[in-house]
Amino acid sequence: MRYSGWQVLAQGLLGNGGWRPAWRDPAPKPAYDIIIIGGGGHGLATAFYLAKEHGLTNIAVLEKGYLGGGNVGRNTTIVRANYGLPGNSEFYSHSLKLWEGLEGELNYNVMHSQRGLINLFHSDGQRDAYTRRANAIINQGDDAQILDREGVRKLLPYLDYEQTRFPIFGGLYHPRGGTARHDAVAWGFARGADQRGVDLIQNCEVTGIDIENGRVTGVQTSRGAIRAKKVGIVVAGRSSQVAAMAGMRLPIESHILQAFVTEGLKPCIDHVVTYGMGHFYISQSDKGGLVFGGDLDFYASYAARGNLPMAEHVIEAGMTLMPMIGKARMLRSWGGIMDMSPDGSPVIDRTHIDGLYLNCGWCYGGFKAVPGSGHCFAHLIATDRPHEAAARYRLDRFATGRGLMDEEGTGSQHNLH
Amino acid sequence: MQIPCPLCGPRDIREFTYKGHATYLDRPAEDAAPEAWHAYLHLRDNPAGATRDLWYHGAGCTAWLVVERDTATHAVTGARLAREVKHAG
Ligand SMILES: Cc1cc2nc3c(=O)[nH]c(=O)nc-3n(C[C@H](O)[C@H](O)[C@H](O)COP(=O)(O)OP(=O)(O)OC[C@H]3O[C@@H](n4cnc5c(N)ncnc54)[C@H](O)[C@@H]3O)c2cc1C
Numbered sequence: 001m002r003y004s005g006w007q008v009l010a011q012g013l014l015g016n017g018g019w020r021p022a023w024r025d026p027a028p029k030p031a032y033d034i035i036i037i038g039g040g041g042h043g044l045a046t047a048f049y050l051a052k053e054h055g056l057t058n059i060a061v062l063e064k065g066y067l068g069g070g071n072v073g074r075n076t077t078i079v080r081a082n083y084g085l086p087g088n089s090e091f092y093s094h095s096l097k098l099w100e101g102l103e104g105e106l107n108y109n110v111m112h113s114q115r116g117l118i119n120l121f122h123s124d125g126q127r128d129a130y131t132r133r134a135n136a137i138i139n140q141g142d143d144a145q146i147l148d149r150e151g152v153r154k155l156l157p158y159l160d161y162e163q164t165r166f167p168i169f170g171g172l173y174h175p176r177g178g179t180a181r182h183d184a185v186a187w188g189f190a191r192g193a194d195q196r197g198v199d200l201i202q203n204c205e206v207t208g209i210d211i212e213n214g215r216v217t218g219v220q221t222s223r224g225a226i227r228a229k230k231v232g233i234v235v236a237g238r239s240s241q242v243a244a245m246a247g248m249r250l251p252i253e254s255h256i257l258q259a260f261v262t263e264g265l266k267p268c269i270d271h272v273v274t275y276g277m278g279h280f281y282i283s284q285s286d287k288g289g290l291v292f293g294g295d296l297d298f299y300a301s302y303a304a305r306g307n308l309p310m311a312e313h314v315i316e317a318g319m320t321l322m323p324m325i326g327k328a329r330m331l332r333s334w335g336g337i338m339d340m341s342p343d344g345s346p347v348i349d350r351t352h353i354d355g356l357y358l359n360c361g362w363c364y365g366g367f368k369a370v371p372g373s374g375h376c377f378a379h380l381i382a383t384d385r386p387h388e389a390a391a392r393y394r395l396d397r398f399a400t401g402r403g404l405m406d407e408e409g410t411g412s413q414h415n416l417h
Numbered sequence: 418m419q420i421p422c423p424l425c426g427p428r429d430i431r432e433f434t435y436k437g438h439a440t441y442l443d444r445p446a447e448d449a450a451p452e453a454w455h456a457y458l459h460l461r462d463n464p465a466g467a468t469r470d471l472w473y474h475g476a477g478c479t480a481w482l483v484v485e486r487d488t489a490t491h492a493v494t495g496a497r498l499a500r501e502v503k504h505a506g
């Protein structure tokens with residue numbers, strides 16, 4: 001069924017009895033051309049673009065839980081292309097352009113809202129660093145402006161401009177940055193892939209990867225063995241476990257990142273605001289909740305929930321920046337399992353096993369990457385050549401030291417990015 | 418989470434800084450092959466379950482500890498001084 005305003009009207013008049021499930025619930029077939037392990041944003045987008053761009057449809061996405069139950073439904077939904085280093089710069093630029101056409105392409109309202117993103121800075125040195133980054137963004141063909149304090153005040157009058165610990169000097173403004181509805185992104189890609197014939201198989205955990213003579217031949221799952229000519233691993237926080245099924249040890253450590261949301265409020269925060277010095281960022285969802293977060297809890301974890309010290313720290317930081325949020329009541333907090341890489345940047349690459357491909361290391365920034373990563377991973381799987389926008393996301397960069405992309409310059413410790 | 422520091426007793430995790438897996442104790446020799454350094458710096462077993470990692474008791478005795486805990490439940494089951502673990506081999 002094609003969605004449209006007319007459909008909404010017609011269904012409304014007919015008592016909404018005509019809506020159909022957005023995708024089928026097929027049983028796994030004995031064999032596929034391609035198996036994608038992981039039904040998160042990246043896995044679903046990969047299947048969608050394999051079908052749409054490469055005409056490959058004999059594909060299954062195997063998800064151990066339900067579609068969108070992982071990080072793709074747990075993130076704080078920021079979409080941007082304001083990276084500074086070659087590699088990331090062209091990739092996120094590519095991804096943002098895909099976002100800008102996504103709703104039409106998917107015939108699905110992902111509520112992509114380019115409301116503008118402001119990274120605050122608090123010293124001359126930080127302003128210089130952000131100016132350099134702004135130039136890198138502009139050179140990449142994207143948008144960036146450096147705002148002084150008064151420029152920030154015009155957009156964000158509610159910040160505390162009198163605080164002395166981290167006085168606000170200005171901000172890096174990225175007007176095309178913004179947010180999207182995370183679940184809708186997973187659902188839209190799922191529906192688009194299903195409509196093109198991809199089998200989306202839920203409650204199907206991959207427990208083994210079959211390899212013969214250096215070539216992948218299929219997977220073992222909780223719903224039986226399934227053969228495949230090619231297999232893509234796209235399991236975010238679980239990358240180490242799944243790669244270990246193919247004898248690989250990855251440069252990944254899984255960490256917990258928390259997020260928080262308040263009760264729904266009238267519109268008050270129009271942009272995405274980040275306060276790096278305080279480890280805090282915030283936006284307001286279309287439902288009205290203030291959605292905010294901070295840094296990792298900093299210790300390796302698969303618990304998908306955090307501890308209170310980081311919650312306290314994040315909320316304190318928010319209060320120093322915008323005391324007005326102090327009266328909002330918090331509804332929920334939660335956590336996701338982040339696949340932290342040693343340089344804070346991801347991997348989209350082949351492996352040493354023929355037909356086995358790896359997509360991981362998105363740290364806490366992989367939501368904005370969903371279309372770009374799916375698009376580039378599909379290209380790699382279909383053609384065996386990297387897409388030019390993701391050519392630097394090589395797995396061997398950690399071994400060779402060539403082409404590391406450490407945006408924050410914090411060194412090779414997994415939790416410092 | 419609390420960590421039972423062998424010198425200070427059970428303390429809140431806010432007093433500690435996490436470094437990474439206890440594999441950091443097995444520093445390769447200076448002339449070791451690049452692969453050994455790559456493994457040491459980057460590659461991790463990354464277990465979902467029992468693990469051993471390094472924590473620094475910065476707001477306490479300033480000792481480095483090897484903490485035994487579970488990454489899936491956040492249960493902490495023990496802690497030893499890193500220098501003793503190291504010398505025990
Ligand atoms: C609190 C929080 C805030 C964030 N904020 C942002 C943000 O503002 N902007 C941004 O760009 N990014 C953000 N991120 C990061 C982003 O959410 C992730 O990088 C991204 O969603 C990861 O890719 P994914 O969607 O494919 O992962 P997931 O949705 O986690 O998908 C992986 C899937 O693999 C499945 N799986 C695992 N093992 C197996 C197996 N053995 N067999 C079958 N299936 C398996 C899992 O069940 C899961 O559904 C945030 C993350 C968190 C947790």
Ligand SMILES: [Zn+2]
Binds near residue numbers: 423480
């Ligand atoms: Zn101590």
